Amino acid sequence: MSAAQPEVPPLLEVNNIEVVYSDVILVLRGLSLKVPKGEIVALLGANGAGKSTTLKAISGLLKTEDGEVTRGDVTFAGERINGIDPHLIVRRGIFQVMEGRRIVSDMTALENLRLGAFTRRDREVGDDIERVYGYFPRLKERTGLAGYLSGGEQQMLAIGRALMARPKLILMDEPSMGLSPLLVQEVFGIIRKINQDLGVTILLVEQNARMALSVASYGYVMEQGKVVLDGTAAELADNEDVKEFYLGGHGAERKSFRNLKSFKRRKRWL
Ligand SMILES: Nc1ncnc2c1ncn2[C@@H]1O[C@H](COP(=O)(O)OP(=O)(O)OP(=O)(O)O)[C@@H](O)[C@H]1O
Ligand SMILES: [Mg+2]
Numbered sequence: 001m002s003a004a005q006p007e008v009p010p011l012l013e014v015n016n017i018e019v020v021y022s023d024v025i026l027v028l029r030g031l032s033l034k035v036p037k038g039e040i041v042a043l044l045g046a047n048g049a050g051k052s053t054t055l056k057a058i059s060g061l062l063k064t065e066d067g068e069v070t071r072g073d074v075t076f077a078g079e080r081i082n083g084i085d086p087h088l089i090v091r092r093g094i095f096q097v098m099e100g101r102r103i104v105s106d107m108t109a110l111e112n113l114r115l116g117a118f119t120r121r122d123r124e125v126g127d128d129i130e131r132v133y134g135y136f137p138r139l140k141e142r143t144g145l146a147g148y149l150s151g152g153e154q155q156m157l158a159i160g161r162a163l164m165a166r167p168k169l170i171l172m173d174e175p176s177m178g179l180s181p182l183l184v185q186e187v188f189g190i191i192r193k194i195n196q197d198l199g200v201t202i203l204l205v206e207q208n209a210r211m212a213l214s215v216a217s218y219g220y221v222m223e224q225g226k227v228v229l230d231g232t233a234a235e236l237a238d239n240e241d242v243k244e245f246y247l248g249g250h251g252a253e254r255k256s257f258r259n260l261k262s263f264k265r266r267k268r269w270l
Contacts, residue, residue: 012201039202041202042215052205096162110143218233
């Protein structure tokens with residue numbers, strides 16, 4: 001490597017994508033974002049903004065919902081991955097932790113973890129199960145069906161299962177959803193630890209902007225299928241619009257970014 005530090009391409013680059021469901025419903029309208037290797041990047045936005053759709057466009061799971069990337073590119077580790085089958089995207093090192101956890105409820109926690117390793121042929125699966133138990137000790141004690149785990153335990157299992165694939169990039173869809181404040185703290189502590197210990201890159205979708213920005217290095221705010229604002233986590237946490245919209249008091253009426261005085265439509269890189 002030269003000392004001049006050539007610009008390192010991001011691990012993931014989403015470039016001006018358009019996503020359509022059922023051939024007619026246009027949901028993403030030219031969305032772009034970058035996730036540098038080894039970082040946690042937050043993707044924020046109100047209900048229906050298109051956050052989960054963005055993750056599914058990356059993981060290929062759109063296909064299972066009759067959705068399609070009709071324009072733009074998703075590039076992972078320098079290669080274009082849009083249109084590739086979801087299981088092949090998992091093999092390349094991207095694992096999505098779905099909204100609502102989606103563990104297999106009629107299997108045990110251990111069986112769910114083994115399932116996460118389905119792409120692997122190495123002999124270290126057992127070691128990795130122990131490592132997951134190291135992060136989430138209470139999963140080891142739960143030997144019954146995963147469907148009977150508490151919400152927090154199911155979230156932990158979903159993250160643990162993702163780790164079993166030894167992914168390069170984890171896409172997390174609202175890990176705080178339905179958890180008590182204490183559990184949210186715990187889960188985010190583990191997300192940070194996983195990132196630091198294992199070097200896993202994370203794209204984190206959250207409505208809990210405060211928590212997300214506390215662990216992320218960079219963030220994007222999306223609205224109606226587009227990014228309307230982006231910046232370092234510190235910049236966003238300090239941004240008046242973000243504060244008003246996401247970090248304000250509970251029950252405050254949510255405004256659209258479009259109506260906020262200081263919001264200016266910024267030209268994206270495409
Ligand atoms: N399979 C689908 N078919 C048709 N429309 C869909 C489908 N999935 C999502 N949509 C629509 O796309 C838009 C964005 O949905 P998406 O789930 O990506 O939003 P989100 O930002 O994740 O919202 P939330 O915070 O509520 O999870 C919504 O208007 C939704 O109704
Ligand atoms: Mg969603």
